[in-house]
Amino acid sequence: MLGAAMLEQTVQIVANERDRNLYFRLVMRAPQIAPLVQPGQFAHLRIPPLKAALLRRPFSIFQVEDDTFSILYKTVGQGTEVLSRMRAGEELSAIGPLGHGFTTPRAGGETPLLVAGGYGMAAMFLLAQRSPQNGIVFVGGRRREDILCEDEFRALGWEVRATTEDGSYGEKGLVTQPLLAEIQNPKSKIRNYKLFACGPTPMLKAVGALAAEFDVPAELSMDEHMCCGVGVCLTCVIPVKSGDGWKYQRTCTEGPVFDARQIVWEGIR
Numbered sequence: 001m002l003g004a005a006m007l008e009q010t011v012q013i014v015a016n017e018r019d020r021n022l023y024f025r026l027v028m029r030a031p032q033i034a035p036l037v038q039p040g041q042f043a044h045l046r047i048p049p050l051k052a053a054l055l056r057r058p059f060s061i062f063q064v065e066d067d068t069f070s071i072l073y074k075t076v077g078q079g080t081e082v083l084s085r086m087r088a089g090e091e092l093s094a095i096g097p098l099g100h101g102f103t104t105p106r107a108g109g110e111t112p113l114l115v116a117g118g119y120g121m122a123a124m125f126l127l128a129q130r131s132p133q134n135g136i137v138f139v140g141g142r143r144r145e146d147i148l149c150e151d152e153f154r155a156l157g158w159e160v161r162a163t164t165e166d167g168s169y170g171e172k173g174l175v176t177q178p179l180l181a182e183i184q185n186p187k188s189k190i191r192n193y194k195l196f197a198c199g200p201t202p203m204l205k206a207v208g209a210l211a212a213e214f215d216v217p218a219e220l221s222m223d224e225h226m227c228c229g230v231g232v233c234l235t236c237v238i239p240v241k242s243g244d245g246w247k248y249q250r251t252c253t254e255g256p257v258f259d260a261r262q263i264v265w266e267g268i269r
């Protein structure tokens with residue numbers, strides 16, 4: 001049984017086009033789901049042509065427009081390969097919007113600094129779009145083709161700082177380098193800020209460490225492997241602080257977004 005604000009709906013593909021290299025953008029008509037989406041939430045998709053179609057795949061909701069929502073996905077395995085071959089007019093089953101997303105920044109509050117690795121950019125767009133104030137997006141990837149949707153963030157009026165590990169685009173190195181430089185920059189105009197991050201676990205851990213070191217608030221999207229996506233199977237749990245100890249919480253329901261101070265990193269692979 002699904003909660004009040006999550007729905008299972010048959011959605012029709014409006015477009016499914018290659019963004020670049022291994023990345024695709026999939027737009028689905030979903031009049032029931034689209035109006036409910038909050039930044040950082042995800043949809044759980046059943047891909048009918050897959051042999052094991054019962055197993056759904058989770059994807060952050062990238063954009064919402066009228067009665068459609070879209071995802072930005074990377075082909076990494078069987079499910080995403082099959083998905084990339086589906087065409088406009090075909091149907092999928094979607095459960096969404098799922099999970100506890102980011103806190104939308106408030107007018108006059110902290111300046112948002114977004115940190116994204118690869119497809120982590122997908123979880124950030126709605127947050128930037130719905131934020132009453134613009135901030136900076138730090139985006140990192142292994143190489144040039146992993147730097148996604150820069151132009152869309154710039155069109156919203158956000159500053160984008162890109163890093164690639166191989167130096168093929170932007171600054172060479174890890175995405176946390178320019179973030180640290182901004183935090184330590186005595187000439188920065190930003191005095192009061194909050195970090196929001198989505199990407200690989202080592203990147204999230206590094207952002208969490210910076211947040212702790214400089215005592216700044218941070219929300220991290222923990223995209224663990226998921227099975228049911230709705231809180232039943234417990235495959236997605238991570239340890240979080242609780243009183244003097246810790247407890248497991250489900251990233252699909254209590255997350256994927258958590259306050260960085262709550263996460264017990266020693267218990268996460």
Ligand SMILES: Cc1cc2nc3c(=O)[nH]c(=O)nc-3n(C[C@H](O)[C@H](O)[C@H](O)COP(=O)(O)OP(=O)(O)OC[C@H]3O[C@@H](n4cnc5c(N)ncnc54)[C@H](O)[C@@H]3O)c2cc1C
Pocket residue numbers: 042057058059060061071072073074075076077078079080081119122123222223224225226256
């Ligand atoms: C909350 C959440 C949001 C996500 N948002 C996006 C998104 O916006 N765009 C996107 O491209 N992907 C996203 N993912 C990851 C996506 O779900 C997986 O890439 C997808 O399920 C892989 O399916 P597959 O059948 O193609 O690959 P599989 O054959 O299942 O796996 C292929 C490879 O992908 C790896 N993989 C599978 N799941 C994950 C995961 N959760 N994180 C990292 N690696 C994984 C496997 O370890 C394996 O190496 C998200 C995952 C979660 C939990």
Ligand code: FES
Pocket residue numbers: 225226227228229230231232233234235236237250251252253
């Ligand atoms: S994926 Fe089943 S409980 Fe989270």
